[in-house]
Amino acid sequence: MLADSTGYRFTTTIASLLKNIKGILPEGKSLPDDSWEARHRGILTLLWLHVIGVVCFGLFMGEELGHSLLEGSILVPMAIAAGWLKGHRKFRSAMTSLGLITASALFIHLSGGYIEAHFHFFVMLAVIVLYQDWFPFLVAIGYVFFHHGVAGVIDPTAVYNHPDAFAHPWKWATIHGAFILAASVAGLISWRVNESLRTTIELILNSTGEGIIGIDLHGKITFMNPAAAEMTGYEVKELMGHRLSGLFYQAEGTTARPFESKAWIKALTEKDCVQSAIEGTFWHKDRTTFAAEYICTPIRKAGIVVGAVVVFKNVTERLQAQAALQKAKEELEIRVKERTADLEEANMRLRFELTERQRAEADLAKRATELEESRSFLNSIIESLPTMLFTKETQDFRYTHFNRAAEEITGRSAAEIIGKNDYDLFSATEAGFFTDKDREALAEGALVDIPEQTIHTPHKGVRFLHTRKIPIMGADGKPKYLLGISEDITERKLAEAALIDSEARYRAIATTMPGTIYQFTSRNGVWTVDYVAPQVFEFFGIDPADILQDLNNFTCHIHPDDIGNFVESVAEAVENLSCWNFEGRLINPTTGELVWWQGLSTPISTTKGEAIFNGILLNITERKQAEAALRQSEQRFRQVVSSISDHIYVTKLTTTGEATNLYVSPHIAPLTGYPIDKFIKDWNFWPSTLIHPDDKAAATIQAKQLAKGESSELEYRIIRADGNIVWVRDSGRVERERNGQELIIYGLVSDITGRKQEEMILEMARDQALESSRLKTELLAKVSHELRTPLNAILGFAELLKLQVDAPDAGKQRRMTNEIIDSAHYLTDIVNELLDQAQLEAGRLVLNTHCFTPFDLIDGALARMNVLARTKGLSLISDIDNAVPPTLCGDMDRLQQILVNLISNAIKFTTTGSVQVRLYCPDTHHWALQVSDTGSGIPSEAHSYIFEPFRQVDGSMTRKQPGTGLGLSIVKQLTTMMDGEIILESAIGRGSTFTIILPMQPTEEIVI
């Protein structure tokens, strides 16, 4: 029992002791993450230094490098594991703890158990305490216990190097354990103090309702209490390290950016005191905002600013309360104002009533005087009224009042009338009538209206009156007076009579007019006929009575093709009250004839919404027929104009010289190439633009003649739009109009280009005929001359010979005979040339083709020319080229004629030098005859005509060189016949070369 109770007591004592000890011991894991990280970094660095330290120590102790490195490398895995950032705090701190204690063990091992090395354990333990965590601490303690308590006891040599330790390992273990314990207690105490201090501060910070946020110099959040977290809606972790300025709500239009920059924080610190509270708006996590007051205080560490503390106070509710208060205040103010206004209004109304009452009293006094005034005013009105007013008493109907108008109408004064009755004043008939009406009014007790009554007045004769009689009741309800109001309607009556007269006259006019007068009225689309003149029957065969009954009796006769237009035009006139003018046809029901009619009216509207058509219906059949005839005639005229190809114009010319085109026929467009508009718009376009400049003078003369009234005709040229020239004949006939004030020119413009061209062709032909006739005459003269000259020589010498017969002189006779023969030959040549020319012209010359040798050709020609050349002292040279074939084909006689002509020509025009004849082949298909001389040469302008018949270079040569002038012409024509070509090369003073190039004719093809 005792033991039990003692055990129990002991147990409870132990339990309470443990509880107390637990209360004394620190809790652990109290470091915030950032502090823990900072410390861990330092301790880890220390571990890495130990890796190096162990290696160095090993070398120092004389160990080999490999062994030292191996020893140092033992720590490396632990250091790496401790540096693993993702690892748990507990794991990483345990690793450093293990590493550092192991380092202590390695030092002991390497030193061979130096006692001093054991101090390293105690120091490391103090370092591990910095984690303020039980796990690494207990790992270290456990390690030391194992090292000293287990390993040291079992194998002291491995742990100590002291002989006493080898002998008493337990003693040494206890001593070392005591040191460990002491070091642990000291470390735990400082840990515990540190922890409790931090707990207190945290408690304070966590329990304050104001948000506290610490920022560094970059404005980044380094601390935040739960109140601040709650205010912003973020977790503390979420905001750590973020910029506080990110939470600041930048209101639009403001520039303040607190917490933003280092400068801002710096500036804050320069204010040496705590800042006064500033209001600001901040973001909540849910993107709403809240208003807060904040105070910034710099954090100084050793006098240097390292950051700032910002203390927030959520003032949203306060601001809301203030706003509510402000609103309540405003409402109160409004209510006060309203009340004040009410009071003022009531006050004003009171003042107004007072004034009104005063005014009413004044008015009352004024009205009494006014009443008097108005009574006299009323009397004066009654007196001055143009209407006759009178009153009678109801007993004997004696007059009691008689106004001035009554005096005027009746011609009697009021004094004269008052007190008398009608019998005293008017004839018995009239008075009886008046009195009867008086009685009637009294009996009826109401107004009696007498539209017309006559009275005889002494000075105005008979007057017509419109009278109303009204009984005026007395206070007893019985008639007291009879009031009479009479209006003089005499003038109106006379006017009405005049109107009736005028209407009668009007009807007389209406019935005698050449049209039918009518009045139709449209009421809401229903037509009534007020009046239609009786002529409607005469003109349209419709009974006026039928029309009066129903307008449809007229409209039903309108031609079916026109009824639509009729209805439309009437509707339009009614709607717009515009002038109505309609032309259409209707069928005369009496005669069955088609009648053209015209309806005219200017509709008027009445206040009753009626449209009244007053107007006239006209029979326009004759006019229409005339118009149709005119149109037809005009159409015919236009057809006539368009069917003739000439252009017709009608121009008006005033005495002032103004001209206008009245008509221009459409043919002007094809004639001139310009659109017709140009001529219609501008009369001057024709004379100014179209007439050929060379013909303008003549055209001006014609225009002047026309302006004088003379008809005129002129042929001239016009220039078309396309630039072509057209010959025209413009004939104008003039008529005077408007008493000679205007000239009307009727003009016809015909295109005579064709005729003009024919004329020109004829003229040219005539000129050509004349020229050819002249040439023929010249030719005849020339031929005659050329024939007569040798003939004269023959005749002359023959006569001389005859004279010589008697006295014979053989030499002279022979010479004369030779002269005769020469001349005869010459004559024969000329005749032959003429015949050849004639045959060539007639196309009757035939070539006689056969083969010959080139030599025969040249020799034959030269034989005939040698004498002539010799006589002129010229050398005649011939040359046949080697390439020329031995046989050529052609008409040799004609070829010789060509050669002779060319050679004789050359000799004729050469005075000194030579004439060369050459035969050669320019190519394999052609052969050529060439005659060159050293003569005077032929001017280049003559080259073109030298081959024409009867032409020589100029007239002067005719005589120097006799001949027909046919030689070269014949050469040319013969060459052409032979399909050859003649080329002339010549210049003045350099001689001439004629080359005839002929096609080579194959010898085998020639049929001989």
Added chain:
Amino acid sequence: MNNPLALIIEDDSKLAYLFAEALQMAEFETETIQNGRSALERLALMMPAVVVLDLHLPDLPGSDILTYIRSEKRLNNTRVMLVTADALKAEQLRNEVDLVLLKPVSLIQLSTLASRLRPLTMT
């Protein structure tokens, strides 16, 4: 050499020769010239009794020579015989010359006619 002088202006040498023969038969002293320009030069120096003139000359028309003769007072007594083949021209000039002969001309005829034109004083 008392015979009167006849100037023969003719470009055809044969005819010039024949005309000279004919004039000599009519007892004239003769001189033949074959172009117009030489003829004018010659006429400036002499006063022929008769000029036998051809109209178609190589350098200038015979009519020019006729005009010269008729304009020159010195040559008032010179008789002009027109001997030409150009009937048309000859007809035009008929009134300005003393005699017109159309080629071909007979020598005898020419000689006879020329003798009639001999100056009277000389006979």
